[in-house]
Amino acid sequence: MNLRAALRAAEVHLKLQVVNPLAYLGTIIFPVAMTGIGLVLLAPGGHGSRITYAALGGGLVGLYGVAYTDAGFSINSERWTGTLEQLIGCPTALSVIVLGKVAASLLYGLVAVLVSLTLAFAAFHRLLAVVDAVPFIVSFLLTIFALFALCMAMAPVFPMARWVFTIVNGLELTVYLLCGFMFPTGQLPGWVQAISALLPPTWTIRSLYAATGQPVGHDYARWWLIAIALSVIYLAISIVVFRIVEVRSRMSGQLALA
Amino acid sequence: MMHLRLFLHGCLLQYRALFNWASPLGYATYKVLVPVTQVIFFTQLGIFATGRGNSIYFAVGNALQLTAINGLYGVVMTVGNERRYGTLPFLLASPANRLVTFLGRALFHILDGVSSVLISFVIAAVLFGLNFAHSNLLLLAGCILLISATTSGLGLMFGSLSLIMRDVLTIANFGFYLVMVFCGIDFAVNRLPAWGQAISFALPMTRGVQAAREAVNGAGLHDVAGLLLGEVVVGAVYVVLGYALFRWLENRARLGGMQEAY
C-alpha cells in the first residue's frame, strides 16, 4: 500500500475541508444540536448519569456524521471537480486515496466530541464520570477503528448509482439508531438488535458507555474481539467493492460525469 | 384561468428543474426512508429519556418537523440553485412578475411537505400506535398545511441569502437543525432558557406544532386560534423579509455592487 499517498490524500482532504463550511456544520452545529436535544431530554428527572449519553453520544454522532458524509462524497466529490479520472488513472488504488480521506475525517471529526463534551460541561459543570480509564481509552480507539471500517465499506457503495447514493445518504440516522449512539440498543426490538449486532460500532460504543458506568454489562474483551473481527470483515468487503466500482466505472466510462 | 394554469405549470417546472432529486426511486427514498429513520431515532431517544408512554409525543413532533426537509432544503435549494446553475440572470432579465416567481418557488414544496408529514404519521401509527380516533382531523390538516407554508417562508428567506453565499447546502442544513432544536419538536420550548425561548417564538413551526399537538388530542379551532394566528404572522414576516432581500439583491446586482448575486 502506498502509505505516502494515503497521508498526502489525508493532507489534501484536510486542506479542502478547512475552507468548506459544511465541515464546520458537521463538527460544530450538528453535534451541538444533537447534544443539546439529548441534554434537555436526559438531564432532568434524577437520571444524572444519563447525561453521558447526551454528552458523549452527541459527540459520537457528530464524529460519525462527518466521517460518513466525507466517505460518501469521497468519490463523487472527485467526479464533480473533474479529478476522478486522474485518480483512477494513477497507479495508486482508489481505496488507498479514500482511506486517507476517511482517516482525516475521523481526525478532524474528533472536534465534534470536544464540542459536545464542552457543551455538557458548560451546562452541567461536570465531565464524563469515567469509571474505568483503560477500558474507556481502548473502547474509544476501537470505536474510531470501527467507524473507520464502516465508512470504508460505505464509501464505494455511494457512487454506484444515483439512487444508491440517495438511499445510503438516508441511512445515516439508521446507524445512530442501530449502534446505540445515544441510547442503549437493549431497548430496541429483538430483531433490530440482531441487525445492530452486525455493526462493529455497536460493540465498541457499548463498551464505551460501560466504561463510564452505564448499566450495560462489562464484557469488554468479548465486545472488543467481536468489534475487531467485524471491522476486519467490513474492510475486506470494502476492498472488494472498491474493485467492483473501479471496474464498473471503467466499463461504463462514467468517470467524468457530474 | 389561463394565468393560473401557466403559474402552476411554471411552479412545477421550477420545482423539478431546481430541486435535486434525480430519479423517482431517489425521490421515493427520501420521502420514506428519511422520515422513517428520523421518527424512529428520536422516538427511541425520547423513550429512553422519559419512558415508552411518551412515544407518541416524539413521533408526532418529528413527523411535523419533517416539513422542514421541503420547506428548508427544498426551497433554499430551489432558490439558491438558480445561481449555481447560472439561470439567475435570465430570470431577472425576464418580464416575469417577481413576487409571483418568488412565491412560486415554494408552492410545490408546501404540498410536498404536507405529504412528508402524512407519510410520517402513517409510520408513527404503525410503529408507535398513534391513534387519531379522538383527533380533530380537519384542524390537524390545517395545522400541517400552515406549518408547511410557514417553514417554506423561512426557506424563502434563507434562499435569498443563498444568492450571495456560496454554499446553499450549509444554510439549508443550519435552518434544519435550528427548527429541530428550538421548535418544540422533542421537548416543550419552556424547557429552554429564556434566550432559547426567544429564538423558538421567532421561528415558524413552534406555534404550529403546539397547535397540531392540541389537534391530535381533539382540541377545537377556538382553543388554538391564537397559536395559528401567531404562526401565520411569523411565516408572513419571513416571506416579506425574504422577498425584500431578494429584490434588494437584484437591485444591487444591477447597480454593479453585488456581482456575486449572479
Next chain:
Amino acid sequence: MVGEAAVALVELRKVYRSTRGFFKREKSETTALAGIDLEIAPGELFGLLGPNGAGKTTMVKILTTLLLPTSGRATILGHDVTRDLGLVRRRIGFVFGGDRGLYTRLSGLDNLRYFADLYSIPPEVSRRRIAELLERFDLKARQHDKVERYSRGMKQRLHLARGLLHDPAVLFLDEPTIGLDPVGARELRLLVSELVQRGKTVFLTTHYMFEADEICDRIAVINKGRIIAEGTPASLKHNVEDVGVVEFEVEGIPPARVEALRRLGGVTSVILANRELTQLVTMHCAQPGDLVSQLSRLLEGLRYREVRVREPTLEDAYVRLVTQE
C-alpha cells in the same frame, strides 16, 4: 510487430450499452469504436482528428486505462491496458485539460505534490522535478496561489506539468490547446514538440487542423468509430490534390442558395463558417476556375467579397474524408 510499438491497437472495439425507462426498459447500443487497428512508433508525435462523437475520446480513455474495451486489444510499450494496469499507468501521462480536473482550492504546488505521491515518486526526486516543471511551465512565481486564481493558460500548463511529473514515456493529450489564446496555444505546441525531441511518444487529439499539420509526424482521421485515413500530413493532403478550393465571404446566404451551390456539377462539398457579421463559404470542387465564373450569377442579390481560389489544406482533406463517409 505489436511488441515494438509504443502504442498498438488490434481490432479494438467499444460498444456502449444503455437502458432507458423505469417500468418498460428500452435497451440501446452505441458503437463508439468499430474495430481499430493502429500502431504508433516510439518517439512519434501522432495526431488523431475527427468530428465530435467520432470516437477520439473513447480511444484515448481506453489507452489511458480509464475505459475497458468491448473486444480487441491495446498495448502501451507492450503492456496490455486492461490487465497490466499498474505497469501502464506508471509509463503514461495524460492531460485532458480544461477548467476541471484540478483542485482549485489548493495551490499549484500542492496539486503537484499530491500527484507526485500518488505516482509514488520518491520525495527527493519529486521535489526536484516539481521545481523544474514549475520553472519550465512558467508557474514558479504563482506556485503558492490557489488554482482558482489561475488563468486558463496557466491551468493548462499545470495540467501538462502534472502529466509529466513521473516522466512518462508516452503522453496522451486530449485537445490541449482548446480554449487557449493564440499565444498560449503556440507556446503549448512548442512545448509538445520539445517533449517529442526528448524522446517521448505523444498521442494528440485536436480539432485544429493547422495544429496537426504543423507538429504531427503522422495523423489518423477517425469517423463513426473507424479510422478512415492515416498517414503523414503531406500524404493526407495528397488525397485532395485534385480538389480545388473556392472561398468567399457573404453577408448572409439563404439555405436554398447553399443547396443550389451543392447541386452544382463538380462540387463535392460546401461548408459554412459563421464569422462576426459574415459567413465564410468554402467550396471543394474539381474545376475552381469554372465555378468562380458562375459565382456572380449564383450569388445575385447577395453581398459577397474576397472570392479566392487556394491550395487545399489538411482541413480540406479532412472535410473531404469525413463528408465522403
